[in-house]
Amino acid sequence: MRVLGIETSCDETAAAVVARTGDGDGFSGRILSNVVLSQLAEHTPYGGVVPEIAARAHVETLDGLIAQALAEAGCGLDDLDGIAATAGPGLIGGLLVGLMTGKAIAAAANKPFVAVNHLEAHALTARLTDGLAFPYLLLLVTGGHTQIVKVEDVGRYRRWGTTVDDAAGEAFDKVAKMLGLGWPGGPAVEAQALKGDAARFAFPRPMTGRAGCDFSFSGLKTAVRIEAQRIAPLSETDVADLCAAFQAAVVDSLADRTGNALLRFTEETGAAPVLVVAGGVAANQAVRARLEALAAAHGATHGAGLVAPPLKLCGDNAAMVAWAGCERLARGATDTLDAPARARWSLEDVEAA
Structure with a gap:
């Protein structure tokens, strides 16, 4: 299984492709590409993240990063098994950019779509890197x-x-x-x-x-x-x-x-x-x-x-988003294209796969 992940919840624009093999406790994950573009220079003069600037920067760079992530992974849209994008929590303007882009790609390529909780992506990263069991x-x-x-x-x-x-x-x-x-x-x-x-x-x-x-x-x-x-x-x-x-x-x-x-x-x-x-x-x-x-x-x-x-996987990145998408798709869980962006979305409110 190969999934494209998109992350735009704050001030990093990111895209990645992650592969998952195996079932049950015999699974393994592999990062095929993980491209992250920081907006540090844009926000430093203001002493913190400016939501409007962050959203505009996502718009300007996201398509190029997705193309780069696919190229580095050596695959095209037809080779993917799903698209995952962060839907919350985060800055609503940035979330909308990544979420709508992910939905558009999923619709155009006729691929399953997963709206990922950013905190769940962090929570599951250790399964990608270390194969942890629950x-x-x-x-x-x-x-x-x-x-x-x-x-x-x-x-x-x-x-x-x-x-x-x-x-x-x-x-x-x-x-x-x-x-x-x-x-x-x-x-x-x-x-x-x-x-x-x-x-x-x-x-x-x-x-x-x-x-x-x-x-x-x-x-x-x-x-x-x-x-x-x-x-x-x-x-x-x-x-x-x-x-x-x-x-x-x-x-x-x-x-x-x-x-x-x-x-x-x-x-x-x-x-x-x-x-x-x-x-x-x-x-x-x-x-x-x-x-x-x-x-x-x-x-x-x-x-x-x-x-x-x-x-490199501690901060915001798209590999963890793609992996969360893999985990959900492996359990048959997908989202519809009307899944909303959520500025607030606690882990306890995430639905079981």
């Missing part, structure tokens, strides 16, 4: 979402925890902005943290020690602002130390809440949990290292392990 535990950390989800099957997700305010990626971006590090903030904060002293500032670890799996990052972000204002004007050392202390607090918070989820997974299923981390923040090396240590610690008694996608 169920597993997912820590989804992006610019807009921080969630812990039990992934039971395609379209069957149980959310155990979420942020009560800011997402982790959003907190990284806002701290970068207040410290004058520009956008995107996550990589900038991580780079500064490598040079800083995390012990200089005693920032809070929100929700740490509490029962459950929910997160909070708004108070931590405020603590950074108060400390930065107190010691202003900031030197390069000050900025690096603030970033190191902030990142350490985020990592501690993620590890604490995820640890609770690992214990719950084992209690509920009686099975050894596999922990998957996905989303843009999963590219942060400090986050990965701490989660690897956490998984190893639980592995001593529970057999937990960490699966993290390659860095």
Whole structure:
């Protein structure tokens, strides 16, 4: 099975072709092409993504990227078994561009169409890269979402925890902005943290020690602002130390809440949990290292392990969208051409395949 995937939910325009072979637990996935065009230059002057600019950039570049993805995969439309496009959640203008393009190609080529939930695409990426069997535990950390989800099957997700305010990626971006590090903030904060002293500032670890799996990052972000204002004007050392202390607090918070989820997974299923981390923040090396240590610690008694996608599949990309399309098509699930774009679309509202 070969599926063309289209991703336009935010500021990356992407197209990919992914192949799936086998059935049941004997499946495997292979990326035949994965083309991603960043809009970094268009949005940097504004310090963040401008929805109208993003949508126009998708319109201008998407057809060329699709042609490139097909060429790199060595196939034409007739060779495809389906078309998958992100239908939400995301910026509605961008979603409409990719969704309508996918529908048009599916109609013209007489191919099945799948309207993909962007979060489900992240959730299933580990099955593409590592062939994981269900169920597993997912820590989804992006610019807009921080969630812990039990992934039971395609379209069957149980959310155990979420942020009560800011997402982790959003907190990284806002701290970068207040410290004058520009956008995107996550990589900038991580780079500064490598040079800083995390012990200089005693920032809070929100929700740490509490029962459950929910997160909070708004108070931590405020603590950074108060400390930065107190010691202003900031030197390069000050900025690096603030970033190191902030990142350490985020990592501690993620590890604490995820640890609770690992214990719950084992209690509920009686099975050894596999922990998957996905989303843009999963590219942060400090986050990965701490989660690897956490998984190893639980592995001593529970057999937990960490699966993290390659860095190129952590951010928005079309390979994960194509793979989600493969997973649904393999189960006989398709969508009609009147499937709507959805600015908001939670994983729990995704229909089972």
